Amino acid sequence: MNNLYLKSFIRCKRKAWLDYQGNKLHKIWSPHLSIEIINRYKNFYKISNGDLYTGTKACKKGSRGVIGLKARSKLTNNINAEIQPQLLKKVVGHSKWGDYKYIPVMYKLGHRTTKEHLFDLAFCSILLEPFQESKIEAGLVISNYSNQINIERIDLNQRLRKKVLSTFLNLNETLKRSIPDITEDRKKCTICSWQKFCDTEAKDNGYLTDIDGIGSKTAFLLHKSGISNIKELATAREIDLGEKLNQFKDQKFEKASKFINQSKAYLSGTPIRIFESDNLSSLLSKKDSGFFMFDIESNPDEKHDFLYGFLKVNNLFENVKDDFYDPILNLKKNCKKSNQEIIQKLLSEKSWPVLHYGETEKIAILKLARQLNLDVKEIEILKSRFIDLHLIVRGSWILPIRNYSLKTVANWMGFKWRQKNVSGSKALYWWIQYKNTLNDLFLKKIIQYNRDDCMATLQIAKWLIKKRNY
């Protein structure tokens, strides 16, 4: 048993079980994990000043950074344990190798330091101390934003160590039993390599968390009220359910109606029209004009939007030709030339609406416009041209799907991305690969993906208009 299973276990008991004895054929490649591994290595190399080597040999030699070390020991109850620390960093002290010792270091993607990081560092220390014959007082969590390494010191005190050992025993017991239930907090599943496998089971069993807007807390409350699956939710009475959803306060009856309708749509496969939002009327009033479909690809950790994709159509129902799509690459952050090109593109058709999915695109363009000192009036006009299809879909329809992301909605409407298993994270993975290799093939993949995102946005706009005309 090792620290990697422990890390999985803290995230989701089922994940640890599947990692340990699940059928690996059900596992899918996770771009998130690959991005983490690439970034991790780059940052470890930096904080070791290039003196980064592998295994026990590197420890003996006194390298500043050591990766790939494995150490084993027996823990309480005679359980065999192993650690594979992400990085060991050389610090001042005394160990069996000389006048230095090592402390464990972890890399984190994102801003939050979680229990996973703390427990991993503490567990690695417990086994590393006898291995190097030296005490460890602290570990480090490192992250990188906008090309700056941040280092956080974690105190590895007795309380934390005690908790880790008890979790480790718990992990051992769990792995001996049958597969644990799917986590109630399904947000965790979005970056998990077992997602497809678990999604199938959740669907077959009618899990409440498959309903948009129902998270772990609401599911728990519904369970307590005697509603344990989607079928039961679909047949609940709005008034009774509303009374039970106290946490939503004034919106409790509105939420009850939404959950019931969402369950009905999910079970029947038939979309339900709710009402016509102002945004839909605005789209309909402009349907005979030309349009831009607009989609951005970005690296959130570096706050860098690296591709702005525009699909320009004279009307929504014309056949799209190759040259209708124009990708503007912004290879260097804050490049004035590409920023100007992007705004010029939008101003090339001053009255055309700009269709996008989600709020990111509008926010990014308004920021660019301000940076380029456009006057307030021009910015207001530009702002008024943006139409968010995500808001329109959510405001006017309940669709038979699990969530309302661009991928899920457009897929349900029949759109197919030309590259298989693509996602925003995969585009980010390609971008990181491009930055490391400067191989244009990765840029081509990103551009093709972005073009499809624009085409998917167009498909949604057409669907909304066609359905309105029935």
Ligand code: SF4
């Ligand atoms: S997909 Fe979700 S439930 Fe399944 S193992 Fe991963 S985190 Fe756990």
